[in-house]
Amino acid sequence: MTTTGPTQTLLILGATGDLTGRLLLPGLGGLLAGTAGSDLLVLGSGMNDWDDERWRRRMSESFAAVDGDRVATTVRETRYLRADVTREDDLRRLLEACRGEVVIFFALPPAVTAAACRALAGVGLPAGTRLVLEKPFGVDQASAAQLNRELAGLVAEEQIHRVDHFLGKSTVLNILGLRFANRILEPVLNADHVAGVDIIFDESLALEGRAGYYDRAGALVDMVQSHLLQVLALLAMDAPPSVEARELRDRKAQVLRATHLWGDDPAASSRRARYTAGELDGRRLPAYAEEAGVDPARETETLAEMVVAVDTWRWSGVPFRLRSGKAMAATRKEAVITFRQPQRVPGGLSGWEQPDRLRIGFGPDRLGLDLNINGPGDPFVIDPVTLDAEFGPGELPPYGEVLKGVLENDPTLSVRGDTAEECWRIVDPVLAAWRAGAVPLGEYAAGSSGPPDSLLPG
16 A cells, blocks of 8 residues: 555544543554545554553554554554643644644543643644544533533534444434335334334443443443433434435434423433342352442442433324443343334234334344234234344444544534533433432342333333
């Protein structure tokens, strides 16, 4: 591969952290191996006393599953610069090392990201600089609004990418294609025919050494406030005129503005719990409160549930139930649309009581349709059956799709500023009720199906 020098620089702040090693670098490797494009200089920065060689080893390990001239060139040219990103002098030094268009990726905790943005205001940014921010975006609606104001003083909204890797392009297009490209489905996805919608992200993984971040976030902020509300917006929005970024993001914003807690009662419409000791996949897990790095006094939840209403003509009166839990008996990552029962079933038929359900899986990406049909044997007995299909895989891993959009300055997969604030508006009352003790912290054994008082239907 012939190069003429980098035309873009990806500056990763927080390069030695878990997020960079676990998600960002593998996604970058997939992007470099699978696509052509401009040359890219990657600069890593952090507080740790690393050198270029150690940083190159981390990149090489993350790129182990891919190869190619572009991958090798990126690893060879990368550098590591130790810096305190809250200091203006250090930020100037980092920007001076960049070449071409600059993309700054904040792989940092929210408070550090906010401090770095304030420091950048005193430094100034090269024209065309793009800022990439990870969730959670702020810690509540007020802090998200403040951060938006600070970012607006640095670059235009179109140059701000609030990334949500859960919304990789294939996931977004799978949902949109399923909803709007099928005449048999679109007319019945509304309150006349749907009894409820469940959006679930249960994982068998426990804390896995992430106490430094997770114990300050918890399941509600880590998953529900960000990922699951974004999925809700895709499931509930009206059809956009096109899948261009502006149209798509306008429709998502409309839905989230119409979303609020069920009955506007945070105590009745939410549940929280954390796992106790148990057995999972043949190994014994300690209680969350006993995990290394956890402060039990924080009462951080490892399972969060929330029920919301979407007050639009299409969905008024339909409960949307969102749940995310760790150390669960089984991994379950799906949206389930449960249809109302038929208006009348002829007498003499039995076994039809299970409702029809449409299941959209997020890992693996699958589609399932639960129906009632006449099974073998007695023709008057109805049996449940599931029709299964797989969605087509994306060309890139989710983080590769995110980075491709950032490097091409395509905001389709990015969360717009007003949308980020709306997500906090929805969950802030729940967080306040939990802090006030209005919702007790329940318990469930690791390796179980969760607490017995779940808001999800049995």
